[in-house]
Amino acid sequence: MLSFEEERDNYKENITSYRLFTHLYQHIAALAFAVKETNDNRQLFPNVTLGFHIYNNCFTEIGTYLAAMELLSRRRRLAVNYKCETENLPAAVISGPNTDICLHLATILCIYKIPQLIFGSSPMVNNEVQGLFFHHMFPQIGYQYGGILRLLLHFNWIWIGVVCRDDDTGQRFVQYVLPMFAQQGICFQFIVRIPKPDFTNTLDATVEKYNEMITNVMGSTANVILVHGETTTIMVIRLMIYVAEVMETPLRISTKVWVMTTQMEFAMLSFVRDWDIDFLHGAISFEVHSKALSGFKSFLQTKNPLSAKKDKFLWMFWEEVFNCDLPNPSLEKKDNMFCTGKEELEALPASVFEMSMTSHSYSIYNAVYAIAHALQAMYSTKLKQRAVSNDAREELWNRYSWQLHQFLRRVTFNNSAGEEVSFDQNGELLAGFDIINWVTFPNQSFVKIKVGTMEPQAPADKSFIIQDDAIVWPSIFNQELPLSRCNEKCQMGSNKRKKEGKPFCCYDCIPCPEGKISNYTDIDECFECPGYQYPNEDKDGCFPKEIIFLSFGEPLGMILAAFALKFSLITLFILGIFVKYKDTPIVKANNKNLTYILLTSLLLSFLCALLFIGQPGKVTCLLQQTAFGVIFSVALSSILAKTITVILAFIATKPGSRIRRWMGRRLAYSIIIFCSLTQVAINMAWLATSPPFPDLDMYSVSQKIVLKCNEGSSSMLYTLLGFMGFLALVSLTLAFLARKLPDSFNEATFITFSMLVFCSVWLCFIPTYLSTKGKNMVAVEIFSILASSFGLLSCIFSPKCYIILLRPELNSKEQLIKRRD
Incomplete structure (x- = not known):
């Protein structure tokens, strides 16, 4: 003081x-x-x-x-x-x-x-x-703790031990500062509280306690020890090591990096000057920023106890550091014991006295x-x-x-x-801290090397600066950055899982689940690749996905396109037959114009399938479902008109029936127009509210990006399909009821079979479509279009073509009258 x-x-x-x-x-x-x-x-x-x-x-x-x-x-x-x-x-x-x-x-x-x-x-x-x-x-004490925290995080030292004094200061450090460290991911393997030394008594009472403490510290897996102490703390730690050595406790002295607070300084009693200080080699400490004073070393060199006999502090200091006695009349003259006054302070090792301020x-x-x-x-x-x-x-x-x-x-x-x-408004020094690296030597001397700074008043990017390459680490680490972790880092391709009953810094490493990766070490959770990429086999990186769609160049696309064209040609051939034999009874029997409309719609339905093959674009996406819906609605409404025509024709033959007035082309065309316009209205509403558009499906197929048409509105699509299903069910019901009517060339039976095929195909389509992914979904829809259209074509027109081409004797007016009779 x-x-x-x-x-x-x-x-x-x-x-x-x-x-x-x-x-x-x-x-x-x-x-x-x-x-x-x-x-x-x-x-x-x-x-x-x-x-x-x-x-x-x-x-x-x-x-x-x-x-x-x-x-x-x-x-x-x-x-x-x-x-x-x-x-x-x-x-x-x-x-x-x-x-x-x-x-x-x-x-x-x-x-x-x-x-x-x-x-x-x-x-x-x-x-x-x-x-x-x-x-x-x-400076404000919080700046120092912030600097220590940044140092620990800078070197990724998250598993540390803590040594502090067993007093109010140490208690406040444990109670208020360490929780702040824990919030930033720092774990503490142990917190050792060293008793305050009482230099008026012997150390015998604390020998066992000191031995236990230093054994726990040196035997820990934490390679970094944070020491919150004051002037005598280094002395106490050295005493602990000495006690362990006396008790022959095996210790690995140079295995820890000691991180020391600013309040600490090197202070030893003279009788321990020969004790090793190897444990400080590679230590890092914080010190209030200082600068060399040009005249201070010269001032120390002028010190001489013989010329300052009233300076009792100097006398005691001189006798302690040089292990001699200054001349005193009360002492016997012994040349080998007396100080000459010519001893040089700079010859002393730093463990005894430091010449630099x-x-x-x-x-x-x-x-x-x-x-x-x-x-x-x-x-x-x-x-x-x-x-x-x-x-x-x-x-x-x-x-x-x-x-x-x-x-x-x-x-x-x-x-x-x-x-x-200068000082701030609270009377605290406006200054920063120097980060010091301790390097010891065999002669019990040491040097303190400035390796960084902590400047609270500096900009954020310059407030903490440290030169990693300038730091000398304890020799056991072979100049490699010491690691201080509870366990090894989790490698890429795995993530951390907390160990029950252990601090949060201790964890197991588990492989990433399917579809996720980790491209950093020690990651908390694996994550998915971006939609346009997929995980590699090691789950530590992502590869770009291949963009796919059902193209004309691949086998599946070529087969489906070939069937669509083939069925189109068959439809054209049948249409040509019916046009050529338009005046025959079998063609006239069920309204040849309805037949032409049905064949034309089936032809367009086969060609419509080609819209689903190839790279989706704005136009093709707009046409795919809308054209499919309208064309199939025309075909189904034509079949419905044919069925209703058959039923009305039978009823009209009964005596006194007034249904005859409903007979004629006007009714059939009205049915087709009404059904078709209803479907057109649905499509127009769809296009006006949420039209289909080209889209990328990045997730349904692993390692692939499916280029497809997004329906825009699923509800409108279901409305379109629902209306078609309604027409199909009505046609099937009516055809089934009229299948046994006594009329020549009755199409009701063939329509019943065709609608059974049609409904079976589309009922199978729904679960199959929902269970497939990628371009196979498009292939399923194309197949359903082709199969249902060909079912209508074959079931309705193959019997008639058989009669027209192979049994022309049945295609006569006499045969028609005979069947009616």
Whole structure:
């Protein structure tokens, strides 16, 4: 804990007999370096001269409260609020990096409205008043967690372990941050809470617990361990590894990638300087963005305990890092034990002391400058640029010291490294994070390489940048990207299925179902190919489908077209026979004009079948069903007219019958015209509302796209077919009733057979049509048209042709009279 006094040049050390973390001496050096620069820069800070106190809290609550009480007491006597000298309360306190230190201090400092500049993460405060006096040399904590999440997702590390402190800070991390990670697909194999170390006691009581913890961590299948800790966490992890080694527990030390939060820093006690730090090789950590200060290394090189005998911190640090004793009259003179003062700090491995400024030290440096700029702004405002004596300035400070907060909130400056330092409305530092890769060496030294950045204020595409190729991974991975998954990825052609009772990151891989593919690894669900493509055999890709239709060039199309033409020629031949023998009794018996109309409609029905063969177009699609419906309606209405004519002719022969007046061509033609116009009206309504059109059927046939005519409106098609079915049933019924009427050349019997064939064909057509797919549906419809038309043609006209051509003696008037008798 560091505190500042304005317009004093005092340096106080509160040192216990406790051995120190040698790395943390850099915090003291950064503080002294910053104060020296501000005091030397009289042009920038003409009204400000800084002094400071340093308090060691020994990482304990008692030590923190004791330091706070001493800060508010007279020197060398613990008497809070009692100051007999002309001492002032400190202008500000710089605390950190542990959050509990800051929170404990706030309990007391907020009473005196003393600003507290925190160079670690912000503590969670329950008292809003305490939070008013916090000024954070740390960006908003949520940015860091967002950066860690993006790092995990960037490398697809979704199966991780978590190590955190067993305190309020760790509890909040587990309770509020880890669920956010889980929502983005991160699973946790374990969450280990390490107890807060108590350096005033021995470690014997925690040996078993430490051994169990590190065994679980190192033996896990997760290759990535997220560590949420603070200053002493790395030390504790190293102690755990040491305990396991002492207990001869087999561990694979260099098998994990440690991802560490910004609050952590490398800090070791000097007696463990020879312990291996291999577990940190390849680790990745986040640090508050920092930049090298040109004069800091030179400042460290000037440090010499022999020329600064009052600097007790330096004396302790020097003896610890160089393992020697500085000259002291109370000690016996032993040349091999005394320090010469000529030892060089840069010769020390980084595990003992770092010469380059760490991010925490950089934050302390900026905190000193923030205080100096705020004080300068405050004096400039209050004094209104008037020159006053030191006493007047002291009186001014006592009156307005609490107003320093508003100036700290608004302070903005460029430090000596040329970087702008400013704060947001909540008093948090506007800065980003550096992503650091740790590389260790056999001599227990290490280097930290910047491999990326996290800039919350940058555009979205530039807010997270990382150089994958620059990262050094743990040696076991042979410089390949480490994988951290519960199980292997599902390969293409399969999808994931959750394992019961396991986290959602653990799953089985099952092949894609028929008709679906997965062309990515680790896909949740297989999906269908686009309509114009079909899955390959491995179900990991799609091939373009072949477009098909019933063409004249294929065998089935050629056969159907040949039968249509053949039947058309037969119909023409029969029509020619009936025209040639139009004056014979058998032709005249049932209205030869109706016969001509029926034969013509049957001829057109055979030719109509050709519309269904070939590539469907707009015209052919419009003509297919409409022409088929009208032509068949004419044919069926002609048969109906023939049947009604037969019935009326029989009834008219009875004495006194008045039906004779209905006999004649007018009735037959009226039936044909009425039925045909009704069908035409149905077709016109169909074409007007939802006409047929060329369409692609992509799904009924696998690996094929069927080019067909879409009916447009199924209901209109069923209406068309229903009307034809009605005509067929009426004709069949009437013909069946008239089949035994005593009349020569009675066609009712032949019509009955023809309509039975017609109805049988179309009744069979419906299930067959619905059960077939693709171009076979068209072939079924063509076959039904040809079969039903040929059934009518053969059943009605073959007996007559037989008589006309082969039994002409039966085609005579005498034979007609004989049959009637």
